Amino acid sequence: MNIQEYYKHSALTALNGSVMSLFPILLFLIYALSSNYSFPILLVFIPFLLYSFVCYQSYLIYHRWYEKASPSLSCGSTIQSEKHLIIHFAAAPALKMYLFDGNGSRVGEIKEKYEWKLRWILPYFLDALFRGEYFIYDREKVVAQIKLQKRYIDVFIVGNDGEEKKITLSQKSKGIYQYGTSAYKVKKKAFLSDILILNEKNQSIAGLQKGWMPAKLDPIFPNPNTPILTVSEKSSPEEKLIVLALLTKEFLYKDH
Template sequence: MTIHQYYKHSAAASLNGSLLFLIPPGLILGISLWLKIQLPILALVAPFLLLSFFSYQKHLLLEERSRSSAFSFNDEQLQGKSPLSEDQLLLTFLPAPSLRMLIFNPHGILVGEIKDLRFWKWRWLLPYFLDKSFPAHYGFYNGHNQLAAIFKVKKNEIIITDSGQTEIARIKRNSMKSFHIDMNGERINIHLTGSTVFTDIHYLWTDGTPEISLRKGWMPLDWSKHFKDPNTPVVTFNSKDSQKKRLAMFALLTLYYCYSNH
C-alpha cells in the first residue's frame, strides 16, 4: 500500500459514512408518513444531516489528497523496509474499535501496521469503558502484511511476543509517564516527557538520553508531496538500537494511541 491508496480507502469510508447517516432521517420520515404521526421532523433529522454533510466534506478532502499524492513507484521502492530499520516514520489511522495504525516511510510506502487482533464486529457497539476492560492483543506487521510480533496489553503491563508466542520483552507501567522494560534479563527504565496536548512528546532513558520523539504539525517540506495532512504524526528514532528495543517502543506507541481520538 502507498499513502495514495490510504487516502483513497479513507475517502471511500467517509463516503459510506455519509450515506449511512442518511438512513435514520429516511426511516423517521417514512414512519411519520406511514403512521401519520406528527413528529418534530427537523429536530430529529437535523443532527444526522449535519453528520452526513461533514462526512461528505471529509470524503471530498480525502479524494483531493488521493489525487495529489498519486506518484509512480518502482518495484524496489514498493518492497519498502521493515519499520524496525527506519529512523523516521509517519503514522496514519483507519477506523477500528481500538486501534489500526498504518506505518509509512517518508517516501509514502507502507512499511508496517499495528492493529487489533480481536477485530470482532460487535465490538463497534460496545462503549469505550466496557471494551477497554478486556485484555487487548495487537499484531505488529511488516510491509508484506506478515505478523512479526504481538503486543498483549493488560492493565499495567504489556507482554511482547513473536508470532510464535515466544516472549521477547515485558513492559510494566510504574506511573502514567514512567515504564520499566525487561528484555530477557536486560532491565531499563524509560519515561515520557513533553506536551501530549500538542503531540510533541519524547521517550527518554533514565540517564536523559532520548530514544524516540513523536511530533505532530512538523514535517520536512519534501515529504509534503506524498503526505497532504501537515498534522500527520512523525516518529523519529534517535539511536540505533536492537530490534527488541524498537519493538518495545512500538508497544509504547500502541499504548499511547489505542482508544485515543486520532
C-alpha cells in the same frame, strides 16, 4: 498499499458514512408521513444531518489528498530499516495503525488480534473489557505481539528463528515503565500532540511530531498534520518494537 490508496480508501469510508447516516432520516420520514406524527421532525433529523455533513467534509478532504499524493516506488524498506515512520490510522474497534516509509509505501502495521464486528457498537468502557492483544507487522511478517494489561505491557518479540522473547514493561507511574534495569518514560508536551520517549538516562530514543512535515515529503503526504515517528539511530531493533508497543497503548481508540 501506498499512501494514495490509503487516502482513497479513507475517502470512500467517509462517503459511505455520509450516505448511510441519511437512511434513518428517510425511514423516519416515511413513518412520520404515514402515521401523522406530530413531533417536530427537524429536531430528530439534526444529529443525522450533522454527522452526514461531517463525514462528507472528511470525504472531500481525503479525496483532495488522494489527488495530490504522489508516492514513489517502494525500495523494499522495513520498519527496522527506516529511521522515520509516517503514521496513519484506519477505523477499528480499538486501533489500526499503518506505518509508511518516506516514499509513501506501507512498511508495517499494528492491528488488533480480535476485530469482532460486535465491538464496533460497544462504548469504550465495555470494549475495554476485551483483552488488548495486537500484532506488529513488518511488511507481511508478524515480528511482535503485544498484550496490554492494566499495569503491564507484555511484548513477545518473534526472532528470525521463530522463537519468542518476552519483555514485560511494568508501569511504575503514569507514563513510566520499567523492564529489568531499563526504564522508559512517555512524555507528552503541553498543548501539543508531540510525544517523546526517554530512557533511564533521560536520553531521547524516539519522538513523535505532528504539524512538522519536511518539504521533500509534501508531494507524498499532503496532510501537514501527519504524525512522524523518529527513532534514534542508537536504538536497537528490540527498543524500536518497545517504542511501537508504548505508542500502541497511547493511541488506543484513536479512530473507534
